[in-house]
Amino acid sequence: MFEPRHKVVVTQRFFDAMASDFLKSHGCEVVVAELAPGQADGDLSERQLTDLLADADGWIVGHANITSSLLASLPRMQVIARRGVGYERVDTAAVAAAGKVATIAIGGNxxxxxxxxxxxxxxxxxxxxxxxxxxxxxxxxxxxxxxxxxxxxxxxxxxxxxxxxxxxxxxxxxxxxxxxxxxxxxxxxxxxxxxxxxxxxxxxxxxxxxxxxxxxxxxxxxxxxxxxxxxxxxxxxxxxxxxxxxxxxxxxxxxxxxxxxxxxxxxxxxxxxxxxxxxxxxxxxxxTPHAGASTVEGLNRTNLIAAQCVAAVLEGRSPPSHCVIADGRRCEGQP
Structure with missing residues (x-):
């Protein structure tokens, strides 16, 4: 059994087996955060997020705020993939300045x-x-x-x-x-x-x-x-x-x-x-409780798109351009 090359943390519920297996097939260890009942990742403090993500290379996120201070505490992080399409909580300029990539799951829900x-x-x-x-x-x-x-x-x-x-x-x-x-x-x-x-x-x-x-x-x-x-x-x-x-x-x-x-x-x-x-x-x-995108089929689609974006970045490739909201790799001289 090969050793995973990367660690991906998921801070969303309902992350299905197909998306998890996809990441594993691309050399990733997948860790799904255990959230309290009724809790979302947007409820977590920056310190809690840092503790969860300290050794992660990729992050599949829901509604947490992606700030410059959080990114500074995660030097190992390469890619942040939103399992959704809105990104008003993502500081895209900070992501680019930190040399990281942020994506959204266009077309999934x-x-x-x-x-x-x-x-x-x-x-x-x-x-x-x-x-x-x-x-x-x-x-x-x-x-x-x-x-x-x-x-x-x-x-x-x-x-x-x-x-x-x-x-x-x-x-x-x-x-x-x-x-x-x-x-x-x-x-x-x-x-x-x-x-x-x-x-x-x-x-x-x-x-x-x-x-x-x-x-x-x-x-x-x-x-x-x-x-x-x-x-x-x-x-x-x-x-x-x-x-x-x-x-x-x-x-x-x-x-x-x-x-x-x-x-x-x-x-x-x-x-x-x-x-x-x-x-x-x-x-x-x-x-309804912000449930419009939350069908089994819709979440399966967005999970897989997010997983594909993460795998692409961790393997040195580019995710689909329509999913990319920030790409700071060029800031570090990468192609």
Missing amino acids: DASVADHTVALMLAVCRQLKQCQLGLAANDWSIPLGGDLYRKTVGVIGLGRIGRGVLQRLSGFEVKPLIYSPRPGSTQADGCFVGLETLLEESDFITLHAPLNPQTHGLIDGRALALMKRSAVLINTARGGLVRDVDLLDALREKRLAGAGLDVFESESDPRCSSVTEQLIQLPNVIV
Whole structure:
């Protein structure tokens, strides 16, 4: 039996055998961190992460903050692979300056999140939460829901997931309106409109934009005031895209019909925790715990992509270019 040449630490749950076996076949020892129930790697302190990763060459990570100080404490680390696509918690400049590589798992969970988005649309408009709560209380009265069929759906952000949502909604014969803050989307992609037009005319608005300084708080009190009272807001992207306290006010004052939320501001800002708790309690809000990407199939795909990226770097190769968010090896004169 050969000795592993590299050590890879995984700080995510549900790391499947296929991805683990792939790494082992490429000469890696695989160590899956034991996290406490309900704990994620984003909850770990920098000291805890350093202890876990001190002798690791590769790291498959979820939501931990990748900072310059953490990287400085991990001189052996060569590659950090996010099992996901958002990377607002990764200091890419620090990764490059440290001569390391950071990757994301492009294409692994797009279908899962697109499915989840449509599920939330249907759950809100058909008032499934009210139906469930009523039956649990032995109340068989029927809440009057609404259709998704032939409604106007505004899609903010036209990346892979936004396109997947539109593809799924074609069967509902919806009228799509698209606003994309990302350069590169073209009119050929669909019916592009300005943000205000989309907010004013849509029956459903679904967010699929990246979180950055330009999109942070994109849906605030002013944006919500432009929306129809009968509209439904869906967010399966990033919590910071929405000012949750403004959303809470709009829902309580019946200036918005409902919301389907898989992400919350409180995930990155604990000061918003009480707002999240209040949103969860509203009868016209369907919530899930940032679970959009978490299907067996979706996680298996992202696990394998992350493992492939790690193996490539540890063997001196380049991962797929569309997965690379930082590559500091050139800073050290490497090809």
